[in-house]
Amino acid sequence: MNLNKYRLKPGELRKTCNPSGFKFNSTAEVKPLTGIIGQDRALKAISIGLDIESEGYNIYLAGQSGTGKTTLASKMLHHKASKKPAPPDWCYVYNFKNPDIPCAMKIPAGKGKQLKQELTACIDEAIEGVINTFAGEEYTAQKNTIFNDFVTESNALYLELDQEARSHGFSITQNQQGGVNTIPINKNGEVMGQEEYVGLSEEDRAIMMTNSGLVQEKMNEAMRKYRSMEKLMKEKLKILEQETARQVSQPQFDDLFNKYQDFEQVLEYLQAVQKDFLDHLDVFVNHDENTALSFFRHIDKRSFLRRYQINLLVDNSECLHAPVVFENNPTFANLFGQIEYEGEFGVLATDFSKIKAGSIHRANGGYLVLRVYDLLKNNFVWDTLKRIIKNQEISVENISRMIGITNTETLQPEPIPLKIKVILIGESSYYYLLHHYDQEFSKLFKIKADFDDEMNRSRRHVNDYVRLISSVCETQNLKHFSPEAAAVIVEYGSRMTDDQQKLSTSFNKLMELIYEANCVADYDGADLVTGEHVQKAIEQRVYRSSLSEEKIQEAINRNVLIINVEGNLIGEVNGLAVYQAGEYRFGRPVRITAKTFMGEKGLVNIEREIAMSGRIHSKGILTLSGYLGYQYAQDKPLALSASLTFEQSYQGVEGDSASSAELYALISSLARVPINQRIAVTGSVNQNGEIQPVGGINEKIEGFYKVCREKGLVGNHGVIIPRKNVPNLMLDEEVIEAVRNKLFNIWAVSHIDEGLEILTGIPAGEKDVKGAFLPETVHYLADQQLEEWSLKRKMHIQEKALALTRKTKKPGATSRRRRRRK
DSSP: OOOGGGBOOGGGSOOOOOGGGOOOSSGGGSOOOOSOSSOHHHHHHHHHHHHOOSTTBOEEEESOTTSSHHHHHHHHHHHHHTTSOOOOEEEEEOOSSOTTSOEEEEEOTTHHHHHHHHHHHHHHHHHHHHHHHHTSHHHHHHHHHHHHHHHHHHHHHHHHHHHHHHTTTEEEEEOTTSOEEEEEBOTTSSBOOHHHHHTSOHHHHHHHHHHHHHHHHHHHHHHHHHHHHHHHHHHHHHHHHHHHHHHHHHHHHHHHHHHTTTOHHHHHHHHHHHHHHHHTHHHHSOOOOOSTHHHHHHHHHHHHHGGGSOEEEEOOTTOSSOOEEEESSOOHHHHHOEEOOEEETTEEEOOGGGEEOOHHHHTTTSEEEEEHHHHHTSTTHHHHHHHHHHHTEEOOOOHHHHTTSOOOOOOOOOOEEOOOEEEEEEOHHHHHHHHHHOTTHHHHBOEEEEOOSEEEOOHHHHHHHHHHHHHHHHHTTOOOBOHHHHHHHHHHHHHHHTOTTEEEOOHHHHHHHHHHHHHHHHHHTOSSBOHHHHHHHHHHHHHHHOHHHHHHHHHHHTTSSOOOOSSEEETEEEEEEEEEETTEEEEEEEEEEEEEESSSSEEEEHHHHTTOBOHHHHHHHHHHHHHHHHHHOSSSOOOOEEEEEETTOOSOBOOSTTHHHHHHHHHHHHHTOEEETTEEEOOEEOTTOBEEOOSOHHHHHHHHHHHHHHHOOOSOEEEEEEGGGGGGOOOOHHHHHHHHTTSEEEEEESBHHHHHHHHHSSOOOOBOTTSOBOTTSHHHHHHHHHHHHHHHHHHHHHHHHHHHHHHHTSTTHHHHHHHHHO
16 A cells, blocks of 8 residues: 555645746846736726716725725726816805805816905905995085985975964974974964963864864875985985995906806806895995994804805816825715804804815716725715715715704705716625625626736746835835845745735735835845845744744643644544634644444534534535445445544534544544544545545644644654645745655545545555455445444344334233223
């Protein structure tokens, strides 16, 4: 029995990168890399997503963190945006017809800021001109003329009324309140005294009362004329004010009208401003009185002037092309804008000038990039984003009012039309969840760009790795790398993927190693980063994260965790497991034991019975039942009860990578053949007995090697792995050196029988033409044990049946049954 055919050679355990293949002495001689590598699929998906302008062609960038999603998106978006014109500015202005609904106004890029400044200057100049003109002699003279005309007419009306009253025996006087009183007079035109009035006859008194009524009617008629004259005078003054103010301010407004005559919406707004300005001249004219109301008039004037300001919501004056906006904190307000409030005399107030833009406003006409995780953890943001994309318009509203937790009076700004392409960046799992649970997601994000976490280890990609190192060194001002150092980086990229034919595209982790190797070189005072520096950086990275691994190793060394690496035991095998501690993974052996005995319960997984077994592990156990039935129960029932367990396992067990080890333990227990404890096993098995590949193969081998090293390597320790996992080997150099020195072994098998021969030193055994196993083989011994149990079980059943028959044939038994029925 030749077992060397399963033993791997040192050259198969790692694919090295030969530094002599590089044509440089330092990465300083290499052209730096621009962009990212190994993402051709994502590149094509993003390109078509950006080129299609139809509705719903937003893009989802899916992949692991650090694979270059943000970098590639930024590069491609800026390139695409550079070919598109800058979008217009957006302003919110006062709505003179309905102040609660501020008007959204569009104006070409850069002109919004200009218009805001020019309108402010226009209003200031107009107010100053009006105030100065109103204080001038010409305006004062015109105003006095109107007032003097009114005084003259009112005096004439007063004299006419006085003469009319005297003709009826009354005189007219004005009181302190500005009203008019009638006083009776005598024939001499003097005010009638009390005694004189008492001396009048009854007839004279009756005449006086009649005349008093006539005079009062004349007074009422005169007051109506006076009010009409006063109203006319005020109207003339108002017309004078407006015409004068119009003449003074018209040049300033004409300049704006002429400058923005091509923009209809802006022109209409400026005309509305002029009209409102002329209608409220009294607000701007200085009041001479120095009273307590003066302060409030000043406040009112300042607040009133806000209506002539322009709220420049989006200023694209400095944009040379379409915007590309990355929002790293997509809260509701940051993304969609908000309406702010300020306190005025203890009351919260707001107006159109308090409307603030969000990222989606600034990205309008361009591209908005969001991270899915940040987006989904903010309440109401996702639904609002979908609604805005569907409706293609942005409405600014506060989240408190949207969800109905406040009834504070607020504004309802006009929606702004939206033309934007949204790019989401996130894990693939988020994409599948949204696609499954959100029916609108697939309609709004029709392009998915998948970022792979690995690429082929081709010569071109190896050279790209070197260019990446050069780029990082140049941009971060680091020491450059030697060819040996670059080769170690390439090998580390393959180790990250657990594949000799692949390289990792997790560039963030590669860059971290470059930084750390540069630091090690700094400590050594070297001018160039060497392979030793990179290797030391890797070792330090492992050391920083390996505390949990060392604690477990210490427990094994002290036999707190019982792991046998010497001797031969029946029904016991060393399996291999992988543990994850943050980003650090490590392997360690686990003791798997199996006990078999006669019965009918079949295979019992102890972890499953106590709910510590995952679904995949439970599936692996059921697979073993299928293999055992096919292998041994073709000519007899499988009269078997067996139990399997991971000893000293106090956590859940998941995965089927230990199913081959469990099967080895079961067959060993059945055949009563001991297993070599110096050998650990990993690999999944199917119902045909074929060994299937598993994950974490490098960590598992290294974990068992460390245990054997601590307990003492004697040359016959090793690990059995699936043959299909050989391309995944990128083992540590220490393990390879131990294999080279014949202190440690790695066997690769394709079938369960091959592993049995390595573990037991006995041929596994094959069936002959009659379906029987060859004698003195493992399967023969196991089959014989099952055959023995089957016969015993058959005999036991026959004995029970015979005993039952004897019991039913006892004398009197039948008559007693008949009497009971009666």
